[in-house]
Amino acid sequence: MQTVRQNEKFSVKPHRPVCALAAALLVAALASGCADGGGDTPVREQPASPAAGRPGAAAAQAGPAPAVDSRAEERKQQQAARVVAAKKWGLAQVPLAAPEPPAQKPRITTREGFEIDGAEDEDLPPVFTTVPTKERIVFLTMDDGAEKDPELLRMMTELNIPYSAFLSDYEVNDDYGYFAEMQKRGVTLNNHTLNHPYLPGLSAAEQREEICGEQDKIEEHFGKRPALFRPPYGNYNGDTLRIAKSCGVKAVPLWAAEAFPDHMEWREWDQDLHPGDIILTHFRGQSDWDASMADMVRHVMKTVTDKGYAVARLEDYV
Structure with a gap:
């Protein structure tokens, strides 16, 4: 024939420490929350995980980092x-x-x-x-x-x-x-x-x-x-x-x-x-x-x- 033409990040939010009742009454007068250190410094809520590059950052990662699209x-x-x-x-x-x-x-x-x-x-x-x-x-x-x-x-x-x-x-x-x-x-x-x-x-x-x-x-x-x-x-x-x-x-x-x-x-x-x-x-x-x-x-x-x-x-x- 002749041719023709196919974890979700899991982090535990840190709890504020429980203060003794007496301490709570004392600081209540100052309109202050219970301080982490037990003093009158305002409470600073701790981050859910350390910032990248800081000590403990690796441990805070919950699950693998996003995969790099190597093929792309x-x-x-x-x-x-x-x-x-x-x-x-x-x-x-x-x-x-x-x-x-x-x-x-x-x-x-x-x-x-x-x-x-x-x-x-x-x-x-x-x-x-x-x-x-x-x-x-x-x-x-x-x-x-x-x-x-x-x-x-x-x-x-x-x-x-x-x-x-x-x-x-x-x-x-x-x-x-x-x-x-x-x-x-x-x-x-x-x-x-x-x-x-x-x-x-x-x-x-x-x-x-x-x-x-x-x-x-x-x-x-x-x-x-x-x-x-x-x-x-x-x-x-x-x-x-x-x-x-x-x-x-x-x-x-x-x-x-x-x-x-x-x-x-x-x-x-x-x-x-x-x-x-x-x-x-x-x-x-x-x-x-x-x-x-x-x-x-x-x-x-x-x-x-x-x-x-x-x-x-x-x-x-x-």
Whole structure:
């Protein structure tokens, strides 16, 4: 199929000492309350608890101090660092911060029109271009792995922009270390086949080699079997999805838009972004784009931010 386009403070109020009756009668004539010291000094009501910093203050605390919202403070610091990084890397605007991911991931289903005929009763991995969410977030994904630009790693780390990689072994096998470093920085490495073929043109056995073979390669070199798979060119058939499921794939994210250093290509009729849209780009550089990965990031982030969206982490929603 050809594609078309997530104590109460407890304090005991001090009692005034009980005075002897005779003393009470004596001081009554002076219109004075019973003095703590037994003299004629006016009574000063004692505070319920010592002032902070005074002796006994710690003991007077009833229950724990209010908890500090450490996560809110962390996010505040991250955004402040992002302001500095945006200036350093030449972004037109500071990227918006994504909201906290949902406690429960949304239910993903196959997009209408992307189904496999005759497979309605099969529990196949869903194929989709948009994650169901009302948040103004989108997801950035990068395919293949041809360009291994260290500037990209630094830029995305300093800007704290999440992205997901979909790797083809023939493009990455000359430098697994680059993608291992990417993984250390929090990027999930997903499956894009061994050699990037047109899968519907292959036999089931050949598709298995391409899909499950890449699962094996990623597990071997990066220690984890991917749950996400993207078929090359967005093309697949029933064998593709059945084979992908058999070797551990849970979902098949495609894309709703594609990013380049100087423009966006839209897959939707309204030529716009929507909550939950997946954006595709590639690991490319001067030889293909006459521009760098950093140039692509600057352009896609201008588009995303201008439209009032933040970039979120795909794996937090799928």
